[in-house]
Amino acid sequence: xxxMKFENMVKSEGVVRxxxxxxxxxxxxxxxxxxxxxxxxxxxxxxxxxLEALYISLYIYCIGAAxxxxxxxxxxxxxxxxxxxxxxxxxxxxxxxxxxxxxxYGVTTAATQASIIAITGQxxxxxxxxxxxxxxxxxxxxxxxxCGYLACFLMILITSFSAFNLFSHYSPKQFLLLKPIIxxx
Amino acid sequence: xxxMKFENMVKSEGVVRxxxxxxxxxxxxxxxxxxxxxxxxxxxxxxxxxLEALYISLYIYCIGAAxxxxxxxxxxxxxxxxxxxxxxxxxxxxxxxxxxxxxxYGVTTAATQASIIAITGQxxxxxxxxxxxxxxxxxxxxxxxxCGYLACFLMILITSFSAFNLFSHYSPKQFLLLKPIIxxx
Numbered sequence: 552x553x554x555m556k557f558e559n560m561v562k563s564e565g566v567v568r569x570x571x572x573x574x575x576x577x578x579x580x581x582x583x584x585x586x587x588x589x590x591x592x593x594x595x596x597x598x599x600x601x602l603e604a605l606y607i608s609l610y611i612y613c614i615g616a617a618x619x620x621x622x623x624x625x626x627x628x629x630x631x632x633x634x635x636x637x638x639x640x641x642x643x644x645x646x647x648x649x650x651x652x653x654x655x656y657g658v659t660t661a662a663t664q665a666s667i668i669a670i671t672g673q674x675x676x677x678x679x680x681x682x683x684x685x686x687x688x689x690x691x692x693x694x695x696x697x698c699g700y701l702a703c704f705l706m707i708l709i710t711s712f713s714a715f716n717l718f719s720h721y722s723p724k725q726f727l728l729l730k731p732i733i734x735x736x
Numbered sequence: 737x738x739x740m741k742f743e744n745m746v747k748s749e750g751v752v753r754x755x756x757x758x759x760x761x762x763x764x765x766x767x768x769x770x771x772x773x774x775x776x777x778x779x780x781x782x783x784x785x786x787l788e789a790l791y792i793s794l795y796i797y798c799i800g801a802a803x804x805x806x807x808x809x810x811x812x813x814x815x816x817x818x819x820x821x822x823x824x825x826x827x828x829x830x831x832x833x834x835x836x837x838x839x840x841y842g843v844t845t846a847a848t849q850a851s852i853i854a855i856t857g858q859x860x861x862x863x864x865x866x867x868x869x870x871x872x873x874x875x876x877x878x879x880x881x882x883c884g885y886l887a888c889f890l891m892i893l894i895t896s897f898s899a900f901n902l903f904s905h906y907s908p909k910q911f912l913l914l915k916p917i918i919x920x921x
Contacts, residue, residue: 595860597860597861601858601860601861602858603852603856604849604852649892653841656838656841656842656845657841657842657845660841660842660845660846660849661845661846661848661849662849663846664789664845664846664847664849664850665849665853667788667789668850668853668863669861671788673786673787675780675782675786676782676786676854676863676864676866677862677863677864678853678858678861678862678863678864679861679862679863681861707834714899714903715903715906716908717903718899718900718902718903718904719903719904719906719907719908720908721900721904722904723901723904723905
């Protein structure tokens, strides 16, 4: 079975969080700079502001990156001396981690759905295809989605670590009963 | 602090799972029966098959309901005598729980995004509004989305319970090291 010291876990969590920050930053840049102008009878511009999902995802990616950056800075405060009074903080950390995962995943999935409609169109609803005209716009959108899902995957990893760290302090016999200190070996 | 016996936790998990089954079943019915015909110059029908997100969500809701039903039936097998050899099963259970949560949440969010486009339309992309014409179709779609998110919420609750049950069996000092049996009080 894999054996990993607690300090190494904290270090690897830091590395994963930094990666998440970089990827979310890249995703935000890709979304925020996404705009393409074409002349189709009239001059037309497609920007990320045309789709609400993209617009919101820009903000969520930025918030996610900022949150993870904050957690990297405070990682010693949250995890350094874990016993006793820091348990409420660990609960809060797990809670906000989960919220960020679901926000990022949700907004990325919504943007992907909008992109799929842009690629395939919907004849019956008279929603026309976009990606045959605004090709670069769509490719850049795809890149941002890949970043979003990658960041989600990393954040799910981190959340699992956090949950493990927190829940392993409790007794398995009764709900939310702390283990006696002597037995936490 | 809330004190809850292990048996009560198992019971309440069963109740939440049954609720999830019912809600996902209702959602699947709402999506699957969603179809409306209108005469707008020509006779036109909007069904859930027009939007891939809705089509996929029908299947995911059914799979989710079936999975949770299975887990309700096997709840004694998975949780009854938890020590020792059943830990791999508990890991598998947590893993599949998580996958079902993310699948349900993802497909519901994608369908919601498609619905939002159907409600607001997108002038610049020439995606026309639907919901001013197919009103009942859109309301039924909304009902299904509410069911989807409710089921997600319940499944996140269950997953937290499962994670707590599993991780509280491990030592907080070293990663994936089981506690000595004597200390699991």
